[in-house]
Amino acid sequence: MVDSDRGRHRKYCKRSCRQRAYEQRTLTEGTAIPADALILSPDEVTALGDRMFALRCAAEDLATALDEGEDRDGLTALSTELVRLAKEAERLR
Structure with a gap:
């Protein structure tokens, strides 16, 4: 994926970073742990x-x-x- 002047800016630098964020979100879902916590x-x-x-x-x-x-x-x-x-x-x- 290439950043260009058009469209949305990337939220994650690469797919593996996006995957780690997803995993953390799903692990903390339904708990008292804040979504932005570092575990x-x-x-x-x-x-x-x-x-x-x-x-x-x-x-x-x-x-x-x-x-x-x-x-x-x-x-x-x-x-x-x-x-x-x-x-x-x-x-x-």
């Missing part, structure tokens, strides 16, 4: 918590290095690590 397994929640903790620690390390007058190379290394951890933290699957 994670216990392992996924633990992994996300671990990634967020690592991200916070890296941010604190960078703040400490700034307060202590760390040199440019040290700050560059810390900020590079912070960005890497932030990218990893936003991953849900």
Whole structure:
């Protein structure tokens, strides 16, 4: 399917995304779970918590290095690590 200037804009990027959305809607139908809820397994929640903790620690390390007058190379290394951890933290699957 090609996006063009005419017609409706796509709601989903690909068929598999549309299928996952359908599956979630049907699984939550008739329950108290909101339709827009994000459902994670216990392992996924633990992994996300671990990634967020690592991200916070890296941010604190960078703040400490700034307060202590760390040199440019040290700050560059810390900020590079912070960005890497932030990218990893936003991953849900």
